[in-house]
Amino acid sequence: MNKKTDIICRAVDVKKTYWRGKVAVEALRGVSFDIKRNAYISIMGPSGSGKSTLVHILSCLDTPTSGEYYLENALVSKYSDEELAKVRNIFFGFIFQSFSLLPRLSALDNVALPLIYRNVSKHERIAKAKEIIKNVGLADRMLHRPNELSGGECQRVAIARALVNDPKVIFADEPTGNLDSKTGAEIMEIFDHLVDEGNTVVMVTHDVNVAAHARRTVKLKDGLIAND
DSSP states (O other), rough: OOOOGGGGEEEEEEEEEHHHHHHHEEEEEEEEEEETTEEEEEEETTTTTTTHHHHHHHTSSSSEEEEEEEEEEGGGGOOOOOHHHHHHHHHHHEEEOOOOOOOOOHHHHHHHHHHHHTOOHHHHHHHHHHHHHHHHTOOOGTTSSSGGHHHHHHHHHHHHHHHOOSSEEEEEEEETSSSOOOHHHHHHHHHHHHTTTTOEEEOOOOOHHTTSSSSEEEEEEEEEEEEE
């Protein structure tokens, strides 16, 4: 890969086959896909089109059956399991429809959690988490646990947690799926602001209103890119 192209992630003819007993299910049938710095991409498609599989491979949560996947100049298949775990923690931020917050921890501790795996001191962890939480508008709610927060507030915590490691790519899976339309619109304003600040965002969505925020929409069908 050429650094001058400013490409962070590159999938080349990626295929993924799952086996259900003796039946082969081709989730991806040869997808080539680039993510450039400061991209704002929505991935759309019907259930079974390969959206989740593609994002799992792009975020190193899964490996392709064939094809090549690069992060910057590195071929991902060369990484050890330990290196892959580090890459996932440092390289990517994840935002899920279900928020995936730890119920016993405060918002502040949920946000600080990824920094523990980087051996950041407690003082630095708390300072960084406080800064990020203030940036998503939750300064007065940071000591509350998830069950004391609204759905929109929980998603703001999840966004803050995804940002705390200064990731190169933020992956969001149906980020407004559990929210009412007004709260969803507020969350999308945060994403728009993140991209304006230079972050790279890739989101999976069924919602055309959410997808409209992106600068690039990729549509999958039957394991192939139907439209880009």
